[in-house]
Amino acid sequence: MVAFASQTGAAERIAWLSANALSGAAKNLVRVAALGGLTAQDLSDAGILLVVTSTYGAGEAPDSARAFVRKQMAQVPMLKGVSYAVLSLGDRKYDATFCGFGCGLDRWLASAKARRMFDIVCVDGDDDTDAMTKWSEQLNKLGANTNVEQLMPGAPQDWLLAERRLLNPGSPGGEAWHIALTPKDPAQLNWTAGDIAEIWPRNRQADVEEFLDRHKLDGGLSFRWAGHWMFLRDIIAHCRLPQDYEVEGISLDWLVERLEPFALREYSIASLPGTGRMELLVRKAVKDDGSLGLGSGWLTQGSTIGGVVSLRLRPNPNFHAPADGPQILIGAGTGMAGLRAHLLYRAQKQLGDAWLLFGERSPATDLYYADDIKAWTADGTLARTDLVFSRQGGPRKYVHQLVTDEGARIKSWVERGASILVCGGLKMAAGVEEALVAILGEDKLDQLTQDGLYRRDVY
Template sequence: MVFGSLFRRLPAPGGKILVAFASQTGAAETIAWRTANALAGSGLVKVAALGSLTAEEIAEAGTLLLVASTYGAGEAPDSARAFERKQMAQPHLFKGLNYAVLARGDRKYDATFCGFGKSLDRWLAASKARRLFDVICVDGDDDTQAMTRWCEQITRLGATTSVEQLMPGPAQDWYLAERRLLNPGSAGGETWHIALTPRDPAHLNWTAGDIAEIWPRNSEAAVDEFLALHNLNGELSFRWRGYWTFLRDIIAHSRLPRPHEVEGIALDWLVERLEGFPPREYSIASLPQSGRMELLVRKAVRDDGSLGLGSGWLTEIAQPRGVIKLRLRPNPNFQPPGDGPQILIGAGTGMAGLRAHLQHRQAKKLGDAWLLFGERGEKTDLYYCDDIKAWQADGTLAKTDLVFSRDASPKRYVQNLVTEQGEEIRRWIDRGASILVCGGLQMAAGVQDALLGIVGQEKLDQMTQDGLYRRDIY
């Protein structure tokens, strides 16, 4: 009997390993660095952004480990778009290269789940590289099962690590300090200012552009009712999402099963089958020096009148001074790109991420910033109006352009502003300005089309590679 065909031959120890990442919000980059650190003793290990690599550099690597996120409808992250368009348009010759792909995505986008990572795998296979193991698809930040498979595979390559060391870690306890409606009477949805304070002041540690991951939960009343109905002890502990957790907390952060899903089922099996709520990501609208984290949250209301999971929790269900489970995530792709001139473009709750950057520039007395912002109505939806006036008064904002779609006929949006200001934007770019975009996918796509019309694809690609064009979009 021949066993060799059942197992893929591993690369020889001590060779070169290239760990490349394609990251939109920093999660894939973090996994790449943790993977590289775990492999540090097994050979010469290098970490690089995929978008910065040439085909020749990839070919020279003995082993290529790719950690790739998928953004939008199966698309490459911003930093890898030029790579996808130029390098992946046709196969290369990577004979002798060993590779493996860890693909990150969101399973709610089932048709395009981990689409870019899978595209990378197909391209490398077509380029005659040798796949070490099948693509591992990871659903969000807390997919312990998939990350365990990745841990096992890189351990076979010589890594010294554990799945806990590769994953982000548990959420921390924060408290709801303030909740205030910012746009009463608006023609759009309600937008709320949310302020949180940490149980441990050491968690006041982030940079402008970073992300807050918040776990929504069921109300205390709903949890109490469920436990009482099924005669369950909420103080029992179970291994859940990689950590020992009280049953009460597991129930609180999961979809409540229907009665027929619980009856006659062993408790261990019930816990295993519970569908935990995924965290919701929010752009942070403040700096840690303020002593609290501030968010700008649009309350989502479904057609049946029920509230969106994350926004409903923050804007209505959570109680004042109640605990909010939160985990900070560094987002290098949207952190401050430097001290030069800066154009900040956004709409709606995208003002959150732009506000933190303007606070950062104000603290450093930088000036030379230009804000282009759009919303529905000036009287109701100009968030942080007093802040904008203060930035104008102290010179942080050298130029401000605002547009309100419901106040104009025909309607005008922030992408229209970008097109109209094309010549001035080009002049700012010519003197080294960076561009930050924060807000929804549709707005960001419109802004990108407008920028392409102003500077062209090659220039925008170069700005992306140089860190001068950065986006936080959702």
């Protein structure tokens, strides 16, 4: 059995690819299962168990496995006959909690006397070829026939920046930008509401050319880099530009080896592919020293209209539309991005029966996509809209308080089968969850999570 616990789809994808690679060799089909739906008995029956998981929050399990943590991991079952291994996805920028949940799960399985087949493999970010090579080698020892290329996500594709518009001039909050991109390859116009765009920040082209000229380097040479063949010009575009003293006197191979790639940045897609373009809602991050965040700075300022933006689509099944029934959409700030994609989908399918609860700072500047909201209200997509603004005089009020105030109505929507989607910042999402637990109870929210009726895209 390959079990997965995934928030934004990466672990789920690798779990399936690993199982498929093993199924080729195994006499029986390898079963793939969401960890959150398993009991200790299921684990005990697995025989050989591979777990692919990510870590969220601060060292916690992805949403779908949180009830598993509370209910199954609170005890130590006897899993003596089970042989297991864990692939743990994480990000070293989370430092002390790097791969925290995966490591905890690995220890828990060992404490239940399951046999660890090999040490936990910890993966740092989406493009950790070293860790994924280790995993693919271990899969092959179990009888699979795979390699790291098959398990890594594909290369980012070239998209062009088509439009950039500041949505909230004069806002008391950070700048929010509407960004529209068109793909060079129309086949890329293929995603579902809830999916994510991974953007690979880059240096300004002029800075790259200047660097190449200064060091007399041929930008057209190809190198194998991050699992793909790329031109030196493009590799350098996606890395911190080295100081002169880091470059002088070393071979080109060494230079390429030493380059420090920028990490990808994720953005919830705010549109559907039918329009021929992808739209994002991006908050420009400004650091204490006044410099801009790498990804948001590149999208909202560094890139040029008509210029290339490297982008990889990431399916995010955990935030796909749960069902066509009634739906409560809750979010704040740039969380409107993910909610908008779902409302566009519902409008397209004429589903109606949706309720938007959204919070921002000022009604005068921060009601993004007001025209869309008006249109969704007029065509019946939105049965109800509640907005809350924290900076309109009087005591500050936020969206989680709106949820609390609307508790009775939320309960009745859930009783008639409504799904709940939450999109936006972690703090907002934590407050909303606390409010939902108070309204519905923890068991009901667990049940909604297991049934795929409570889904979050939070960051």
